[in-house]
Amino acid sequence: MAARPCSRLVAPLLGRAVGRRPALASGLRPSRAAACAAARALHNVPPRRDKPGKYARTDSDVEIEYPDEHDLPPSKPVRGLPGQYVKPTLASFSLDGNVGLVTGGARGLGLVIAQGMVYSGADLALVDMNKEEAEKQTKLLMEAFTKENPNAERVPKVTAHYADVSDPASVDACIADVIAEHGKIDNLVTSAGFTENFEAINYPIDRMRKLWAVNVDGTYLFATSVARHLMERKSPGSMVMIGSMSGAIVNVPQPQA
Numbered sequence: 001m002a003a004r005p006c007s008r009l010v011a012p013l014l015g016r017a018v019g020r021r022p023a024l025a026s027g028l029r030p031s032r033a034a035a036c037a038a039a040r041a042l043h044n045v046p047p048r049r050d051k052p053g054k055y056a057r058t059d060s061d062v063e064i065e066y067p068d069e070h071d072l073p074p075s076k077p078v079r080g081l082p083g084q085y086v087k088p089t090l091a092s093f094s095l096d097g098n099v100g101l102v103t104g105g106a107r108g109l110g111l112v113i114a115q116g117m118v119y120s121g122a123d124l125a126l127v128d129m130n131k132e133e134a135e136k137q138t139k140l141l142m143e144a145f146t147k148e149n150p151n152a153e154r155v156p157k158v159t160a161h162y163a164d165v166s167d168p169a170s171v172d173a174c175i176a177d178v179i180a181e182h183g184k185i186d187n188l189v190t191s192a193g194f195t196e197n198f199e200a201i202n203y204p205i206d207r208m209r210k211l212w213a214v215n216v217d218g219t220y221l222f223a224t225s226v227a228r229h230l231m232e233r234k235s236p237g238s239m240v241m242i243g244s245m246s247g248a249i250v251n252v253p254q255p256q257a
Contacts, residue, residue, distance in 0.1 A: 063197075063255070065197070066195070066196055066197050069130070072107065074107065074133065074136070074137075075106070075107035075108055075111045075137070076140065093120050094120055094121050095117055095120040095121045095122035095186075095187065096120075096121035096122075097121070098121070098122045098123070098186040098187055099122065099123045099124070099125065099178075099182040099183070099184050099185050099186050099187070100114070100117040100122040100123070100124050100125070100185075100186065100187040100188070100189065101124075101125040101127060101178055101185050101187070101188050101189070101222075101226070102114045102117070102124065102125070102126060102127060102189045102191055103127045103128070103163065103165055103189070103190050103191055103192035103218065103222055104127075104128060104165075104190075104191040104192030104193060104242075105126040105127055105128055105134065105137070105189075105191065106126065106128035106130055106133040106134040106136075106137050107128075107133065107137070108191075109191055109242060110128075110189070110191030110192070110242075111126075111137055111141075113189050113191060113240075113242075114126055114137075114141065114158075114189075115141055115144070117187065117189075118141060118145055118156045118158060119145065121154075121156065122156060122186075122187065123156050123157040123158070123182055124141075124156060124157070124158045124159070125158075125159055125161055125178040125181065125182060125185070126138050126141075126158060126159065126160050126161065127160075127161045127162075127163050127174055127178075127192075128160075128161075128162070128163075128192070129162065129163065129164055129165070129192070131160060131161070131162040134160035134161065134162070135160040137160075138158050138159065138160045141158055142155070142158055157181075157182065159178070159181050159182070161174050161177050161178055161181075162174065165190075165192045165214055165217075165218025165219075165221065165222065166210070166213035166214050166217055166218050166221075168221055171218075171221040171222055171225055172225065175222075175225045175226070175229065179229070184229075184233065184235075185226050185229055185230075185237070186230075186235070186237045186238070187237060187238050187239075187240075188222060188223065188226045188237070188238070188239045188240070189239075189240045189241075189242065190218065190219040190222050190223065190239070190240070190241045190242060191242045192214065192218050192219075193214060193215045193218075193242070193244070194211070194214055194215070195211070195244075195246075195256065196211065196256070197254060197255050197256055198255060198256055199255045199256070200255065200256050203256065219241050223239055223241065226239065227239075
């Protein structure tokens, strides 16, 4: 940024300062040197004692045990009518004729996103490492849809698929399986991911590599595979990659923060 003349910086300050003092004798005005000296004095302030981030820290006494995969409670599709303000605007988000793929779709945020895509008219491939849970949620999702839309002209096709998102061969096999079932993929949501509560400075390197492989490599592998498919079809599409606020802030009291 270009430097501005000192007089331009201090003119407003001098104006306010002069207004609070007795009027100067006619013809007497502060010199430019005096004005610059005043500006330097005004800007020569002591450093703040409370610096940003001073109070951001991890409480090492807090221990959070992350449940085993099989101990996680199953998720359920949202039930009940979505409300009077949803249906009038849903047409603008229509996915009629599209095929969506959601990784990590058997529970949590991935499952809710999958339900939203189905309610918007898309056929859906529900992808998860736990295929048994994915098959269960596929069935529940269709039951919820048919119950709340008994007069629907078309019932979306929803299928369950297995993938280890960190394994390129598994991802390629999953993509091929989805295309074999649905004929194409138009919309991708990468929701598969996990975290473990190891202390940040002592995070085991093997677990860090696994964390990276699932959360980062898994997103990359699915995104590039679907992108190649879209380019081969010369067709537009969309991708939504789910992340975490922990990538931007210190999530105290999580030990890994």
